[in-house]
Amino acid sequence: xxxxxxxxxxxxxxxxxxxxxxxxxxxxxxxxxxxxxxxxxxxxxxxxxxxxxxxxxxxxxxxxxxxxxxxxxxxxxxxxxxxxxxxxxxxxxxxxxxxxxxxxxxxxxxxxxxxxxxxxxxxxxxxxxxxxxxxxxxxxxxxxxxxxxxxxxxxxxxxxxxxxxxxxxxxxxxxxxxxxxxxxxxxxxxxxx
Amino acid sequence: xxxxxxxxxxxxxxxxxxxxxxxxxxxxxxxxxxxxxxxxxxxxxxxxxxxxxxxxxxxxxxxxxxxxxxxxxxxxxxxxxxxxxxxxxxxxxxxxxxxxxxxxxxxxxxxxxxxxxxxxxxxxxxxxxxxxxxxxxxxxxxxxxxxxxxxxxxxxxxxxxxxxxxxxxxxxxxxxxxxxxxxxxxxxxxxxx
DNA sequence: CAAAATAATACGATCGTTCGTACTTGTCAA
DNA sequence: TTGACAAGTACGAACGATCGTATTATTTTG
Numbered sequence: 001x002x003x004x005x006x007x008x009x010x011x012x013x014x015x016x017x018x019x020x021x022x023x024x025x026x027x028x029x030x031x032x033x034x035x036x037x038x039x040x041x042x043x044x045x046x047x048x049x050x051x052x053x054x055x056x057x058x059x060x061x062x063x064x065x066x067x068x069x070x071x072x073x074x075x076x077x078x079x080x081x082x083x084x085x086x087x088x089x090x091x092x093x094x095x096x097x098x099x100x101x102x103x104x105x106x107x108x109x110x111x112x113x114x115x116x117x118x119x120x121x122x123x124x125x126x127x128x129x130x131x132x133x134x135x136x137x138x139x140x141x142x143x144x145x146x147x148x149x150x151x152x153x154x155x156x157x158x159x160x161x162x163x164x165x166x167x168x169x170x171x172x173x174x175x176x177x178x179x180x181x182x183x184x185x186x187x188x189x190x191x192x193x
Numbered sequence: 194x195x196x197x198x199x200x201x202x203x204x205x206x207x208x209x210x211x212x213x214x215x216x217x218x219x220x221x222x223x224x225x226x227x228x229x230x231x232x233x234x235x236x237x238x239x240x241x242x243x244x245x246x247x248x249x250x251x252x253x254x255x256x257x258x259x260x261x262x263x264x265x266x267x268x269x270x271x272x273x274x275x276x277x278x279x280x281x282x283x284x285x286x287x288x289x290x291x292x293x294x295x296x297x298x299x300x301x302x303x304x305x306x307x308x309x310x311x312x313x314x315x316x317x318x319x320x321x322x323x324x325x326x327x328x329x330x331x332x333x334x335x336x337x338x339x340x341x342x343x344x345x346x347x348x349x350x351x352x353x354x355x356x357x358x359x360x361x362x363x364x365x366x367x368x369x370x371x372x373x374x375x376x377x378x379x380x381x382x383x384x385x386x
Numbered sequence: 387c388a389a390a391a392t393a394a395t396a397c398g399a400t401c402g403t404t405c406g407t408a409c410t411t412g413t414c415a416a
Numbered sequence: 417t418t419g420a421c422a423a424g425t426a427c428g429a430a431c432g433a434t435c436g437t438a439t440t441a442t443t444t445t446g
C-alpha cells in the first residue's frame with residue numbers, strides 16, 4: 001500500500017522539477033520515466049493519462065506552495081509584516097525552482113488550451129488571488145491599511161509585481177531586480193496606507 | 194522571386210497566430226503545414242530547421258510589434274500622453290492575438306531552454322525594456338516626470354503592470370481588469386511626477 | 387529552358403497509450 | 417504454518433500517430 005505512494009511521490013517530485021524547466025505541456029512521459037529510472041508503462045500506470053499526470057503535478061505543486069509560501073506567511077504578524085513575508089516566500093519559491101514558478105508558466109502554457117488542466121489551473125489562480133485579498137483585509141483590520149481600499153485592485157497590483165519579478169528573474173539576469181521589486185513593493189503599500 | 198516571399202509571409206502570419214495559441218515550442222511543422230494547406234516538406238524548405246522557423250516567427254512578430262505598438266506611440270506627444278499611448282497599444286496588441294502576447298509566452302517557454310531562440314528572445318526583451326526607459330526619459334525631458342527618477346525602476350514597474358494585465362486577461366476573465374490596470378498606471382505615473 | 391518553389395516519400399525517434407506478464411505483497415482458508 | 421488467491425506494482429514490447437529532417441521528384445514561374 002505504501003510502496004505505490006512512495007513511488008508516486010518521487011515521480012511527482014521529478015515531474016515538478018521538469019515542469020519548472022520545460023513547462024507543463026512539455027513534460028513527457030518518456031522523459032519523466034528516464035528521469036525517475038522507471039519504465040514508461042510503469043510510470044504511466046500511476047496516472048491513467050497524461051492529462052491526469054499534469055493535474056496531479058499541479059495539485060502536488062499547490063500542496064507544496066501552500067506549505068512553503070502561504071502557511072508560513074500566516075505565522076507572521078498580520079498587516080504589512082505578513083505581506084512582506086508572503087512576498088518573500090513567493091520569491092524564494094520561484095527562485096528555488098529551476099525554471100521559475102510552475103503556476104506562472106503553466107498559466108501562459110494553458111491560456112488557450114481548454115480542458116481539465118486549464119480548469120484546475122484557473123481555480124488555483126483564483127485561490128491565490130483570494131489569498132492576496134485576504135491578506136490585504138487583515139492589513140486593514142490591524143490598521144496598516146486604510147479602510148476604503150479596493151482589495152481586487154491591491155491583489156492585481158501585488159500579483160503584477162511578482163510577475164514582473166518572475167520575468168526579470170528567469171529571463172534577464174539583472175542583478176538589481178530584487179531591489180526594484182522591493183522599492184516597488186514599498187511604494188505599492190504606501191498607496192494603501 | 195516574389196512568390197517565395199509571399200508564401201513565407203503567409204506562413205509566418207499563420208505561425209504567429211499558432212504561437213499565440215499554443216506557445217512557440219508547440220508550433221509544429223506538421224500542424225503549421227496543415228494550417229497553411231502546404232506540404233510539410235514544402236513549408237520546411239522555407240526554413241532549414243525548426244529553430245530557424247521559431248526565430249523567424251519571433252522576428253516577424255517583432256516587426257509587427259514595432260509597427261503597431263512602438264511607432265504609433267512615438268507619434269503621440271512626448272511625456273505622459275506617449276506613455277499612455279504605448280500602454281494602450283500594447284494592450285491592443287496582446288488582446289488581438291488569440292492567446293496573448295507571444296513574447297510573454299515565449300519568454301516563459303524558453304526561460305530554461307538555452308539556444309539561439311532564447312538569445313533572440315532575450316535581446317528583444319532588452320530592446321523592449323530600453324524602449325520603456327527611453328519613453329520615461331522623454332517624459333522627464335518635457336517635464337512630466339521629475340529629474341531624479343530611476344529609469345530601470347520605472348521600466349520594471351510598468352512592464353510588471355503589463356504582465357499582470359496579461360495574465361488576468363488570458364487566464365481569468367475578470368471584467369474589471371482593464372480598470373485595475375488603468376488605476377495602477379495612473380498611480381505608477383504619479384510616483385514619478 | 388533554367389531556376390525557384392512545392393510536393394512525395396521516407397527516415398529514425400519519440401509521442402501517449404494498451405496489453406500481457408512477471409514479481410511482490412497481504413489475506414484468509416485449510 | 418502452509419498454500420491458494422487477489423491486489424498492488426512494475427516491466428517489456430508493441431501500437432498508430434506524429435515529431436523534425438533529408439532526399440528525390442514534380443510542378444510552377446520567370
